[in-house]
Amino acid sequence: xxxxxxxxxxxxxxxxxxxxxxxxxxxxxxxxxxxxxxxxxxxxxxxxxxxxxxxxxxxxxxxxxxxxxxxxxxxxxxxxxxxxxxxxxxxxxxxxxxxxxxxxxxxxxxxxxxxxxxxxxxxxxxxxxxxxxxxxxxxxxxxxxxxxxxxxxxxxxxxxxxxxxxxxxxxxxxxxxxxxxxxxxxxxxxxxxxxxxxxxxxxxxxxxxxxxxxxxxxxxxxxxxxxxxxxxxxxxxxxxxxxxxxxxxxxxxxxxxxxxxxxxxxxxxxxxxxxxxxxxxxxxxxx
Numbered sequence: 001x002x003x004x005x006x007x008x009x010x011x012x013x014x015x016x017x018x019x020x021x022x023x024x025x026x027x028x029x030x031x032x033x034x035x036x037x038x039x040x041x042x043x044x045x046x047x048x049x050x051x052x053x054x055x056x057x058x059x060x061x062x063x064x065x066x067x068x069x070x071x072x073x074x075x076x077x078x079x080x081x082x083x084x085x086x087x088x089x090x091x092x093x094x095x096x097x098x099x100x101x102x103x104x105x106x107x108x109x110x111x112x113x114x115x116x117x118x119x120x121x122x123x124x125x126x127x128x129x130x131x132x133x134x135x136x137x138x139x140x141x142x143x144x145x146x147x148x149x150x151x152x153x154x155x156x157x158x159x160x161x162x163x164x165x166x167x168x169x170x171x172x173x174x175x176x177x178x179x180x181x182x183x184x185x186x187x188x189x190x191x192x193x194x195x196x197x198x199x200x201x202x203x204x205x206x207x208x209x210x211x212x213x214x215x216x217x218x219x220x221x222x223x224x225x226x227x228x229x230x231x232x233x234x235x236x237x238x239x240x241x242x243x244x245x246x247x248x249x250x251x252x253x254x255x256x257x258x259x260x261x262x263x264x265x266x267x268x269x270x271x272x273x274x275x276x277x278x279x280x281x282x283x284x285x286x287x
Contacts (some may be wrong), residue, residue, distance in 0.1 A: 002026040003147050004058035006051050006074060007092070008035050010227065011118070012064040014125030015091070015151045019062070020045060022150040029054045055088075056081040060144055064091045067236060068098040075102045075113075084110035087144045091132070093117050093172070093233075095240045096162030099135060103161045112140035115161060116148070117168035121229055123215065129153040133171075135163035169244055172237045176258040178212050179278050186213075186221055187282035196221045212276075220276040228274030235262040235271075 001024060005016040008030040019025040020043040027046035030036035040047035048054040055061050055078035065071055071094050078088070088106055090099065090113070099115035106113045114136035124130040131154045134141055141148075141157055148155055158167045189199045200217040203209060219225070242255045261281055262271075270277045 001060055001143075001147060002058045003060045003062055004028065004048070004054040005062045005064070006030075006054060006078075007064040007066075008032075008039055009064065009066070010122050011091075011125045013039060014122065014127075015062070015064060015130075017043065017126075018128040018151040019147060022147075024060075024147045024150065026058055027054050051077050052081040054078070055086070056083070059086060060147055061086060061088045062091065062147070063088065066092070066233070068094040068240075071098055071102055072105075075105050079105050079109050079111070082106065082109050082111045086111040087114065087140050088112065089114045089116050089144055089148065091116050091118050093168050093237050093240070094165060095244065096135075096165045096169075099162045099165050103136065112137055113161065114140055114144065115164040117164055117171075118152070119168070119171050120153075121215075122227070124153075125151065132156070133158050133164045133167035135159055135161050135165065135167075166244070169237075169241045172234065173241050173255060175212070175275075176234070176238060177254050178210055179275050180254070180258060180261075182210070182213050182217065183220065183276065183279040183282045186217060187279060187284060190221055191284040216274065216276040219274075220279040225270070225273035225277040225279075227272065228276065230272050231262050231265050231275050231277055232271035234275050235259060235266065238262070 003019055003024045004027040006029045016028055025045050027048050028036050028040055029048045029051050036047040051074050071090055071092050088111055103113035114134055116132050116134045118130040118132050120130040128151045130152045132152045134157050138157055158164050204214045238255050238259050242252050245252045261278055265277055
């Protein structure tokens with residue numbers, strides 16, 4: 001099975017490398033052409049000039065782009081050349097409605113669409129250890145699974161098209177709560193004058209331990225906020241989550257609070273930092 005990757009951001013590069021290592025990757029595309037060419041040279045694959053060209057030459061198209069309009073724009077282009085039976089897997093974080101629109105567009109060309117957002121961050125993408133939540137046709141997932149397994153530790157079929165994105169929304173809301181809890185708690189610990197490395201180690205081994213504390217606790221308390229997962233991107237995702245929540249009358253209390261905090265960080269120029277930059281607002285000596 002020949003696979004092509006569209007979108008070579010912080011996540012996409014790691015994904016592409018793992019797919020290439022397994023022998024499935026035949027080409028890449030990125031809006032910044034030089035980035036695609038450099039990676040193509042490294043991996044000995046083709047750097048396509050247009051997404052349409054990539055789609056015409058592969059069996060499975062993998063996408064990881066930034067926003068809803070990007071997904072629909074790419075699908076609009078590739079549907080002009082995609083072959084019947086091709087599987088398009090979108091690993092971006094967008095709304096369930098966008099996933100359904102993309103699936104409908106591709107169905108006109110007898111191509112399958114899977115909404116397959118991931119969790120695990122840049123580390124997970126690099127190490128092939130992402131968790132993937134998938135919506136769409138189970139048969140298409142079965143065909144695509146060998147490729148998807150090259151970059152994941154867990155693949156879960158969640159239901160029909162849009163279910164993957166709905167599950168990712170759950171993840172993003174929960175991530176916002178964890179960020180709020182960890183940053184506030186560690187700011188409290190630091191204000192108490194506690195030895196932070198020991199605090200992080202002992203709490204990580206107990207009932208309140210979590211991935212974010214283990215992987216971001218030490219850096220945030222040292223004032224280091226290298227992404228990771230950018231504040232501006234989580235802000236974008238939470239706007240999607242709020243819209244979805246409002247449509248069904250679900251609570252948005254945590255979402256609204258985190259959106260407000262992220263807006264403040266972005267106003268201060270911290271939008272490209274890791275979401276652990278929320279610590280800046282929690283620290284006792286913060287500005």
